[in-house]
Amino acid sequence: MHKAAVERNNDVFAAQLVPVGRETVQDRVYSELRRALIGGLFEPSQVLTIRGLADALVTSTMPVREALGRLITEKALEALPNRSVRVPPITLERIDDLLRARILIEGEAISLAATRMGPRGIATVEALLREWDEVRALKQKKDIDREVTLNQSFHFEIYRACGSAVLIPMIESLWLQSGPCIRVAIYAFSEAGEVDTAHYHRSIVAALAAQNAQAAREALVADISRPFAFLRDKLQSRARTE
Amino acid sequence: MHKAAVERNNDVFAAQLVPVGRETVQDRVYSELRRALIGGLFEPSQVLTIRGLADALVTSTMPVREALGRLITEKALEALPNRSVRVPPITLERIDDLLRARILIEGEAISLAATRMGPRGIATVEALLREWDEVRALKQKKDIDREVTLNQSFHFEIYRACGSAVLIPMIESLWLQSGPCIRVAIYAFSEAGEVDTAHYHRSIVAALAAQNAQAAREALVADISRPFAFLRDKLQSRARTE
DNA sequence: TCAAAGCAAGTGTGATCACATATCAAAATC
DNA sequence: GATTTTGATATGTGATCACACTTGCTTTGA
Incomplete structure (x- = not known):
């Protein structure tokens, strides 16, 4: 590792006991949404927007859109033909x-x-x-x-x-x-x-x-x-x- | 719809018979990778890079990274602790x-x-x-x-x-x-x-x-x-x- | 009064940039 | 000669911008 890089950002908070495999923002957003979904915090048929979630989770749209994409492939969320995404309705x-x-x-x-x-x-x-x-x-x-x-x-x-x-x-x-x-x-x-x-x-x-x-x-x-x-x-x- | 928008990009090729639910680049990339994976075109343990795939598929990194994320959640690909992604090895x-x-x-x-x-x-x-x-x-x-x-x-x-x-x-x-x-x-x-x-x-x-x-x-x-x-x-x- | 046209705000998508990290080979030090 | 340091390149991640499409409301015209 570069010595310069070490000096620049080896702050004590980031230097935890996990040497590799740090947690990314995307992972945090994904887990957060997962927890909310499994816990039933979202209503069926509720529409979710990228920017809305990004604001709620205090990040940019980037991590949210990737997390939503992943949840859609798991069928945990549903992509409407309008390209908007919602919690699947109950039938x-x-x-x-x-x-x-x-x-x-x-x-x-x-x-x-x-x-x-x-x-x-x-x-x-x-x-x-x-x-x-x-x-x-x-x-x-x-x-x-x-x-x-x-x-x-x-x-x-x-x-x-x-x-x-x-x-x-x-x-x-x-x-x-x-x-x-x-x-x-x-x-x-x-x-x-x-x-x-x-x-x-x-x-x-x-x-x-x-x-x-x-x-x-x-x-x-x-x-x-x-x-x-x-x-x-x-x-x-x-x-x-x- | 804006008249300006219509004039700007209502080219005959894009105006197919599908009125809604057009295919995005991300979907194309995702399907492409899926086909390759199911068809066994990738070797087990092979490492895939975002920019490499983006070049191969002639797009930017955006659609590729989202497609890779989706494939990782499906366990079709594997995220290494280095944050690089590979085809899961056979055991x-x-x-x-x-x-x-x-x-x-x-x-x-x-x-x-x-x-x-x-x-x-x-x-x-x-x-x-x-x-x-x-x-x-x-x-x-x-x-x-x-x-x-x-x-x-x-x-x-x-x-x-x-x-x-x-x-x-x-x-x-x-x-x-x-x-x-x-x-x-x-x-x-x-x-x-x-x-x-x-x-x-x-x-x-x-x-x-x-x-x-x-x-x-x-x-x-x-x-x-x-x-x-x-x-x-x-x-x-x-x-x-x- | 009502329907159609037009406009504006909101939203998803893709491209690009900036930055931290990873990787690997060359150079320096012991 | 072996190990460490150093640098260059490559790669993933997050932010931001540009653009097209959607949506809902307002305005316009019959």
Whole structure:
């Protein structure tokens, strides 16, 4: 490295313990948008503009347009023929389609994980379960964002154990696509008095601890089907009344 | 629309029959790179540079960098910590990983297609089969590119019938990822005197015509497993001799 | 009063520039 | 002679500009 370059910008803040692979603005924007999408912070059918997001994220348009392009290829966003981009709208077909894909792929992932997850992995997800209980214990205010995050950590901690560098990105893409739908479902749960999600998660952990792949898959399918089924009913009844 | 704008660039070539949704340079570059990747025109581990591709495709760096970013999110390319990008290298684990995912997802897709593909769809894929035979009939020169393209058309014509807007992009992503591997396998076939691929394809069509989902799935699995198994053996024997 | 033309603000796309970093070979130092 | 330093070139990243297209509102004319 040039000595001049070192002197010019070797400020202590940038010189962290990561010698290579620094974080670019583009990556930051991409992660930010991903989090927002998975967390359901955007409404379905909401239109996003490059300059608007750039202002909100305090950068130029460059990193935003690249991040949007990437999200479009993942089907997390949708490019309209006008060249404007929006969050994909919810339809009955799309809900069923997404659920089927998630059952197929996440089911396979958890089957693999059931045989490959060691005691350490089990302990980790059990810790997440306890943390969940703590959050729910002080349920004075429903901290939906926190629950969404914990749910995500729980699932991906398991999927990570399947050891597939191909399946996991696909699951991430599926979560990205179902994020906006799920958010709607969660609000619906809040209105309708929700069933205990933790119960399903405990079944999953029990099956994993017993290395019972089939039971783990069935418990997982029940867990991810529930919000979809709820959302499906809601959409159908809305369609009937209109 | 501004009259001035109309006068300035309403040239007859641009004014095609597509009123909206014109093709951008970025889309062209992206498709071009996709084709090259699926066709296996890039070597595994090959490093790609933005400016190099921009020169080759006769544009500026702008469209190329966006296309590369999209391909990286699809795992069709790989971002090194140096921020340079390359075609992912082939490893034994990756081959098995890709094959498992393809069996899972393409198997599901063809199962759905078996019940939903009408006589018209069957006729289309049969036509592709005949075209394939014609190409193979004049086998004086092995037109590998043509065969790769026909193979791709055959498979995706079937998958399209499954009617899933979620599964099909995932399959495209899988093909993108296995493209470079497959190319290696095809060359290996050429060296070793290949088995007749058309035979497997005929089994698939027969099963589809009979609406036998299970048989279709099995025939498909045999079809896509073959090059992977071949490549796997090749890699293993190479590892042993080293 | 209503519809068509015109205009202005907003938006996506592509090109170019500036800069920090990466890479690699030549030169200098031990 | 081996290792380090130094410099030149190449490359990715982010910002900005120019331009074409879209959109919505205003103005104009029947």
